[in-house]
Amino acid sequence: METGTWRVKAGLAQMLKGGVIMDVVTAEHAKIAEAAGACAVMALERVPADIRKAGGVARMSNPTVIEAIMNSVSIPVMAKCRIGHFVEAQVLEVMGIDYIDESEVLTPADEAHHIWKHDFKVPFVCGCRDLGEALRRIGEGAAMIRTKGEAGTGNIVEAVRHMRAVQDEIRKLVNMPEDELMAEAKAN
Amino acid sequence: MKIGVLALQGAFAEHIAVLKRLNVDVVPVRLPHQLEELDGLIIPGGESTTITKLMVNYNLAHKISELAKKNFPIFGTCAGMIVIASGVANGKIEPIGAMAIKVKRNAFGRQVDSFETELAIPALGKKPFVGVFIRAPLIESVGKEVKVLAKLPDGTIVAARQDKLLVCAFHPELTDDLRFHQYFLDIISGKR
Numbered sequence: 001m002e003t004g005t006w007r008v009k010a011g012l013a014q015m016l017k018g019g020v021i022m023d024v025v026t027a028e029h030a031k032i033a034e035a036a037g038a039c040a041v042m043a044l045e046r047v048p049a050d051i052r053k054a055g056g057v058a059r060m061s062n063p064t065v066i067e068a069i070m071n072s073v074s075i076p077v078m079a080k081c082r083i084g085h086f087v088e089a090q091v092l093e094v095m096g097i098d099y100i101d102e103s104e105v106l107t108p109a110d111e112a113h114h115i116w117k118h119d120f121k122v123p124f125v126c127g128c129r130d131l132g133e134a135l136r137r138i139g140e141g142a143a144m145i146r147t148k149g150e151a152g153t154g155n156i157v158e159a160v161r162h163m164r165a166v167q168d169e170i171r172k173l174v175n176m177p178e179d180e181l182m183a184e185a186k187a188n
Numbered sequence: 189m190k191i192g193v194l195a196l197q198g199a200f201a202e203h204i205a206v207l208k209r210l211n212v213d214v215v216p217v218r219l220p221h222q223l224e225e226l227d228g229l230i231i232p233g234g235e236s237t238t239i240t241k242l243m244v245n246y247n248l249a250h251k252i253s254e255l256a257k258k259n260f261p262i263f264g265t266c267a268g269m270i271v272i273a274s275g276v277a278n279g280k281i282e283p284i285g286a287m288a289i290k291v292k293r294n295a296f297g298r299q300v301d302s303f304e305t306e307l308a309i310p311a312l313g314k315k316p317f318v319g320v321f322i323r324a325p326l327i328e329s330v331g332k333e334v335k336v337l338a339k340l341p342d343g344t345i346v347a348a349r350q351d352k353l354l355v356c357a358f359h360p361e362l363t364d365d366l367r368f369h370q371y372f373l374d375i376i377s378g379k380r
Contacts, residue, residue, distance in 0.1 A: 001305045008302040011322045011362050015233050015266070018197040034280075037242065039197060039235040074280055074293060075235055076323065098299035098323070121300045 004121030009143035012076065012099065012123060016040055016144075023047050025065070027072035040076040040098070043069040048105045049152035058106040060088040063095060070096065078125070084110025086119075093122045099144070100124045105151040117141030129162045131169035132188035189373065192217040192226040194252075196242040198234015198267060202361040206369050220251045228261035228352075228376045231268030233322070233359055236281050236293065239267055249284055256286035261352040263372040269355035270325050277328060287353045288331025295326040295344075295357075307358075309338045309347065311380075312367040319346065319358035326357055352376070 019039025024030045030041045045061035046054065060081045070077045076098035081088035083102055088109075092100050102115055104127055117124040118141035127148035128134035134145045147166070149159035169188070176184060193203045195216035207214045207230075215222055217229065229252065231239070243249040256262055256272065264272045273283045275290040283291075296303070302323055306316035319338070327345035330336060338347035338356070347356035352375055360368035374380040 001303045003301060003303045005304055007304060007320055007362060008299075008322050011320055011359060012299055012302065014199045014202060014362065015235070015322060017199065017201070017234075018195075019235060019238050034237060037238045039238045074278065075237060076299060093300065096298045096300055123299065 006143070009123035013125070013144035016076070021078065024069060027068040030069045030073045030077070034073045034075050038075060040078055041069065041073060042078045042080070042101065043097075044080065047152070049154075051105060052152040058082075060085070060092065060106070063091065066092070066095060066097065080106055081115075082106045083108040084113050084115060086115045089115055089117075089120060089122075089124075093120055097122060101146075102126050102142070104148060114140050117143075128166065130165045130188070131173070134166055189213065189227050189376065190215060190225065191373075191376075192223060192229045194229065194231045194239070194243075194248070194268070196234075196246070196248075197238045198232045199265075199359065199361055200232045200234075202359075203230050203232050203265075203369075206361050206366060210366060210369055210373060212373065217248070218246065220247050223248070223251055223255065228263065228372065229255070230372070231262065231264040231271050232361070233266030233268060236267040236270040236276075236325075240271055240281055240283070243271070243284075244282075253284040253286060256284065256353065259352055261354075261372070261376045262286065263354040263369075265356055265359055265361065266322065266324060269327075269357060272353060272355065274331075287348075287350050287355065288334050289348060289350075289355065290328045290330075291325045292328050293325050294323050296321060296324055299323055305340070307338050307340070307346070309368075311337050311349075312371060317360070317365060317367065318363050319356075320362045321346075321358050324357045327355075349375070 016039050021040045022033035022038040024041045033041050043066045051058045078099040079097045080101040080103040123143035125144040126137035126142040147159045147162035190213040192215045193200045204214045272286040273289050273291045274285040277292040304320045307319045309317045334350045
C-alpha cells in the first residue's frame with residue numbers, strides 16, 4: 001500500500017471536477033456549503049475580500065478554526081498557506097487537511113521560491129496567470145492548478161484572462177513542431 | 189453498444205475516455221431523457237453528497253432507481269458505489285438502494301491516507317489490478333445475492349457484483365488497465 005502517490009494527489013483533483021469549492025470561515029458555514037452541494041470547502045479565518053481590507057500580514061488560518069471546520073463536514077477540506085512557507089504546510093499536513101492552497105491571497109513568505117511540494121503526502125493547488133507559471137508549479141509538485149484572478153474584488157475578468165491564456169498556450173504547444181519547443185520553453 | 193456516463197460532477201471525463209478506448213458509443217447523461225436507449229450506465233467517482241443532490245434536482249434518482257429494478261446494468265465507482273448502495277453507515281446521503289450492500293464513506297481516513305495497491309481480482313484474470321483508493325468508501329456488508337469480487341489483504345470488501353450491478357471502491361478509470369470496464373461490458377452482453 002502506497003500513500004501520497006502522484007496518482008492519488010491528482011486523482012482527488014479529478015474527483016472535484018464540475019463541483020464548487022466554497023470559501024468558509026466557520027463550521028456553520030461549512031455545513032451550509034455541504035448541504036447546498038459544495039464538493040469541498042476552503043477553510044479560512046477571513047474571506048479574501050476581508051484579508052485585503054485588513055492589510056498587514058495575512059497568514060495561514062488559526063488551526064482551531066480549521067479543525068472545527070474539518071470536524072463539521074464529510075466533504076474534503078482545504079486550507080491556504082503562504083507562498084514558500086513550508087512550515088505552515090507541514091502544520092496543515094499533520095492536521096490532516098485534504099488539499100493545501102499555496103496562495104498569493106496571503107502575504108508571501110518567500111519572494112523567489114515556492115514550496116517544494118513533492119516532499120509532501122498532501123496534495124497542493126497553486127495559482128497561475130499563464131502556462132509557464134502553471135508548469136513551474138507542477139514541476140515543484142502542485143497536483144492541481146487554478147487561475148489567480150483578482151482576489152476579493154468580485155471581478156472575474158482577471159481569472160477569465162488567465163484561463164484563456166493557459167488554454168491558448170496549451171493549444172499552441174500541442175501544434176508546435178518539436179524543434180520549436182525549446183525556444184518556446186525558454187521564452188516562457 | 190451505447191453506454192451512459194452520469195456527468196453531473198466528478199470523474200466522468202475519465203470514464204468516457206476509457207469507454208472510447210473500448211470502442212463503445214458514450215453518452216454523457218445530465219437529463220432523464222438521456223437514459224433512454226442505453227445499454228448500461230456508469231456512475232463515476234466524485235463527491236457523493238454533491239452527486240446525490242444533483243440526481244434528485246434533475247429527476248435522475250427516481251428514474252435510475254426504476255431502471256435498476258428492471259435489471260438495467262449499472263457500474264458504480266467510489267461515489268458511484270455509494271449512490272447505488274442500500275445503506276450508508278455515516279449518514280448525509282440518501283442512496284437509491286438498488287444493490288444489497290451497506291457502505292461506509294471516507295472509510296480509510298482523509299486524503300493523506302489515500303493509497304494505491306495491487307489487488308487480486310480473480311474475475312479479471314491472474315494479473316493483479318491496481319486499485320487507486322481516494323478518500324474511498326468500503327463495503328461493510330453484502331446481501332446473499334451479492335458476489336464479492338475483490339478484498340484487501342485484511343478482508344475489507346472493495347468490489348462486488350449483484351447480477352448486472354457492478355461496484356468498486358477504487359478508480360479503474362485512473363489507470364491504463366481496461367479490464368474492469370471490459371468486465372462491465374461483458375456483463376451487459378451476457379458473456380459473464
